[in-house]
Amino acid sequence: MEQVVSCYRHPDRETGVSCARCGRPICPDCMVSASVGFQCPSCLNEGRQTAPPPPRTVAGAVLAKRPPLVTIALILANVALFAAVHSNAALVQQLALNPAEIAQGQYYRLITAVFLHQALAHIGMNMLSLWWIGPAVENALGRARYLALYLVAGLGGSALSFLLLPANEYGLGASGAIFGLLGALFVLVRRVGGDLRQVVIVIVLNLVLTFSISGIDWRAHVGGLITGAAIAYGMVHAPRARRALVQWGTCAGMLVVVLVVITVGVVVR
Structure with missing residues (x-):
């Protein structure tokens, strides 16, 4: 039974x-x-x-194949503003980086300029670059850290432009933020012991073009590159026990540096 x-x-x-x-x-x-x-x-x-914890990247992001949602959102934001500019050309004058206007208190231009493009070739090249570089950096850093690095690097490029650009000239484009991603990619590849040659070649070629072609704002490119590399260095070298504190502290520290540059710009203008 x-x-x-x-x-x-x-x-x-x-x-x-x-x-x-x-x-x-x-x-x-x-x-x-x-x-x-x-x-x-x-x-x-x-x-x-x-169960063992999921594998993570050197920056602490979960190692998994995920769609680059932040990169896609950034591209869509740039394209949306590009479409708005073409339907209302006056927006370029209102949103582009202009030292004289910023010195009078229009600080929003420091960030709106990062998403602003006027020519089709300009936004096309920048968005292709963002699509080529962004997903790798996004997966390595994680979405929140990646977005923070992009925005602060873009602001860093704008800050240096504000400080050094002639008062009545205009600057616009995502190039400063994209150079920040290039700086971050260099730091990431170096941290994992990867082959740096291709990354170095891309950075050097872009810098050569930056200083060779008239009309390109080298200040935004250099400012973004330095800011992005500095933030990425703090993110990938943060000790595991204090990872979040060091990573977000690095972002905050670089943001303070950027704000100091902007303040100096206001004073000298």
């Missing part, structure tokens, strides 16, 4: 099923589907507690 047993968690319920891990009888309410048979809730919780 088959012996009737009761669920160890619900003694009033008879069952013929046992946990595949501990062998204790479990009723349908306690059955959790596993790769082989069923497990009870207790064994499932124990398995979760003893």
Whole structure:
């Protein structure tokens, strides 16, 4: 005669099923589907507690293939503003970086200029560069850290432009932030011991073009490159025990440096 047993968690319920891990009888309410048979809730919780943590990148991001949502959102924001500019040309004058206007208190131009493009070729090249470089940096840093680096690097490029650009000239474009991503990519590849030659070649070629072609704001490129590299260095070298503190502290510290540059710009203007 088959012996009737009761669920160890619900003694009033008879069952013929046992946990595949501990062998204790479990009723349908306690059955959790596993790769082989069923497990009870207790064994499932124990398995979760003893499971190894997911692998992470040198910056602490979970190592997994995820869609580059932040990069896509940044591209869409740039394209949306580009479309708005073409339907209202006056927006370029209102949103572009202009030292004289910023010195009078229009500080919003320091960030709106980072998302502003006027020519189709300009936004096309910048968005292609963002799509080529952004996903790798986003996956390595994680979405929040990546977005912070992009924005602060873009602001760093704007700050140096504000400080050094002739008063009545205009600056615009995502190039400063993208140079920040190039600086971050260099730091990341160096940290993991990868081959730096391709990254160095890309950076050098872009700097040569920056200083060779008239009309390109080299100040934004250099400011973004330095800011992005500095932030990335703090992120990938942060000690694991204090990773978040050091990483966000680095972002905050570089933001303070950028604000100091802006303040100096206001004074000298």
